[in-house]
Amino acid sequence: MTFRKFTFIHLILFLMVAIFNVAPWPFLMLTVAQLLYIPIVLNFVMRKGDWLRKYYFWIAIPAYLAIVVLHVSNETQIDRLLAAVYFIFTIIIACYGVSRFLQRGFSHVEEFAIDMGLIYLALGGAWFFAYEAHIDTGFPPLITWLTAIHFHYSAFLLPVFVGFLGRLQKNVLYKVICTIILLSPMIVALGITFSRWLELLSVILYIIGLYGLIVLSFQAQFTSPIQTWLVRISFAALGITIGFSFLYALGSGWGLFIVTIDFMLLFHGTLNCILFALCGIFGWSLAIPKSTHRKFDFPVSKIRAGLVVGDNILENLVDAQTNYYSLVDDMSVYEPGISVEKVSPTIIDFYESTANYRLFAEIKWAKWFKPFAFIYRQISRYVKQINLPLSNSVSEMTGDIFAIKDRLDGRVRPRAWVRKVDGQVTFVALYSEHKTAERTYMNIALPLPWTAMIGILELNQVGKGIQLTSNKQSGPESEAGIYLAWKNILIKLPLKEVFHVEELENNVLRAEHQMWIFSIPFLTINYKIYHQKLIK
Template sequence: MTYKGIAISHTILFLIVAAFSVEPWYFLMLSVAQILFVPLVLKLVLKDDHLIYYFVIPAVIAVSILQITEDSRIDSLLALIYLLFTFIVAMVGFKRFINRGFTNIEEFAIDMGMMYLFIGGLWFVASVLEIDTGFTPILTWLTGIHFHYSSFLLPVFIGFLGRVYKPASYPWLTAIILISPLVVAIGITFSTLLEFISVLLYMIGIYGFIVLAIKVTYKNGYQKSLIVTSFGALGVTILFSLLYATGNAFGIFGVTIDFMLKFHGFFNCLIFAFVGIVGWSIWTPPARYKKLQFPISKITGKGTVGEKILDDYHINKTYMGLVDDMSIFVDKESLPPMISNFYEQTMHYRLFSTVHWHAWFKPFAALYRLFSSRLQQLNLPFTSREMEMTGDIVAIEDGRTNTRAWIRKIETSTIFIALYSIHTRDEKTFMNISLPLPWSSMVGILALQEQDGKLLLTSKSALASDAGIYLAFRGTIFKLPLEEQFLLEEENKILTAKHEMRIFSIPFLTINYRILLK
């Protein structure tokens, strides 16, 4: 069915439901989302995915029957039909995420909105079945509506916005919007003060997106006025949410739930949701994400990685260096000769490392050490004293170009087995490094560049198209929320290198190297 057909048929259905509803008027605020808003937004997101619509039809029929009939024996079945629909939507969102990973945060916002809808379905079922959630029935119902509007529609809308305009503030504002539903829920459950703080956090995100919405270039001025109005409605309703949370936390104001129902019902349903959907239906920006396509090593491990993994893939050839010629990456003349020579004649050098786990990550590092010694991969020491790494570089056949395995050890313990290769995209050559893991592999695509006589190797995708850290599993390439960076420099015939690792942009591991010519 076309988008116009869905809009007309579902609008007619909702008007019939509204006319014959036996429930209090405010229940229509959730019903209009379930019958009209959610199907329309899913159509904008999934476009030609017609399979999802086979789940939409029974879901909206079930909701409609619930709204126009008195309590009956089939209420449980009808509610579960809608819950199944929200679960399918969540699985579609999860599949979108798995096929892409932590890249294109605007698409991640849409994925999270789809997954949050299932939580809304759970609260809806709890409301229909009158399950004791620890809250009053009205608060149980309000939580369900919260996860349909603020947790489904809003993340999708900010995802559409990010497809068009994504400044440096966008990821941070998106993170606020995505975590706020959970923080609000925790605050309502455990602490009125936390609820108050979470609403303040929400305000930062909402007003930030109002500003971004004003700056975006749209299809036309009519679309801009609709979308800015939609986001602006949230800027009004969040103020009264703040007054309500303030009253709960400090007993200062007396904003009642009845007032919130009437006020939010008008602004959130008619202005934020309806106006927003009309605005984005004029022109829905296409996704910027392009499927990742670069060579992936066919070598994976099992319960143990270590040197055993080389037995089936080792070929009778050795290498002295990690690369044959550094000029394929950078202008060698702009670098000190020793840096290029280290990569081309790696086995002529001694490597001394000092591992520093950042304090907040040490408990996780200690836990991982229980497995890494057996795994013999990423088996970094917990101590911060300097230790020499030794090893070999051997030829490997893994389906990529001139792959070589760099085996690094500390004394007799295997620390790393990294499989080095290269690939070229858009006339830029990358280091393509694979670390075999049990039944999968971690892939580091590093871009190389000269910086003031130093060599920078980085996985930051902002600097190059393919750069990043990925998990490869059965043909799926999942971008991880990790970043790594090497900075090499020469001073007095000694090479030093600083290797930094971050997760969600937070540093968790730093390794300092001294590299000496044998």
């Protein structure tokens, strides 16, 4: 079915409801989202081959018919059932959002915004069901219904539009604004439920986010002048209506201004319904930006652990016919990212003769993360993987390197580096490398219970030292990152790590390993690395 036919059918469906609607006119603001806006935007998001597109009509037709019946008939005994049909539909859409995320993870913030819009829609469905089923939510029925509208417009349409904008204009400002927009719906809900101060804060965050979007919409390059101004008008409309939301929050909490629900419905609701939603949909329909995400296709270790990892995992994996004494056979494979002629000879020797070196580590957890580290430590002691001490005292990290059978791992020349502190297994890391285009990446797998954490690291030269990083420093096409592998699914994690390795003196190295979660630093490991001939 063509997009025009699809849109025409949903438009006729909505007009029929508008003509025969038995509820007050403001209720049509939610209805138009359910019967027109959401189907069209879902059509924008779904891709050929998606499971949702394959089964869409079987899933959607009962939901849309349920909405029609609810609005053209007086209250009946089956209203709860009809609302439940629509609620189930929104849950399926949320599952589609989750499935999109699982195909990619946190690798593209603009796609994550679309995922979150799809997931948030289920909350809109839940509040709609609560209203139609007369469930006591602790709020007046009107507030329950308005919350359903909030999750259809501000929590579904807005994140999807933000995702489309990010496909065109993604910079540091966009990432900040996108984060604010995605957090705001939940902060609004918490504020309404628990605290007027939190509700006011949520509106202030929305103001910052929405005006940031307006700025970004003036920076982005659209395909035509018509699309440019429709999208800008869409975001600008929210910039106007959010001001009245701010006045309403002040009025409901402190009585400083008088902005009534009736005024909000007439002005705020109508502007959002027509200028924000309708202009936005018209604008994006002219040219839907294409996603820049590409499926991850680098080699991934097939080795997974049971409940306990430790060095016992190697029992049937070790290739007794092969011996490795290093993490890398030949560092020149990482050229041109590094130059073996210019990098410190001791660094080259460490990676090509790792067994000849001894490591001493100082582990520093960030203060804010220490409570989580304590909890995690209780688990890692049992699992025996990524099992780092809580103490920041310097400890020797002993290690052995074992060849792993290629056919069991699935990568080229894999080897395990097992590191221990005071006899307890700290890391079991499986090293290999792979080449994509003209760049070779260090490909590291840490087996976990039924999964594996995969580190794809770029090697770059810094003076005579080197940097190993999961950041995409060589460009957006880089495969660098930290991933979670589960069965055939590879998820980009919100983790980053950087190793800085430099020579202090002949046969002595210093390495700093830093890690971030959601761009917040939480772990630093400082290493002193000595050639064993220096230590008796």
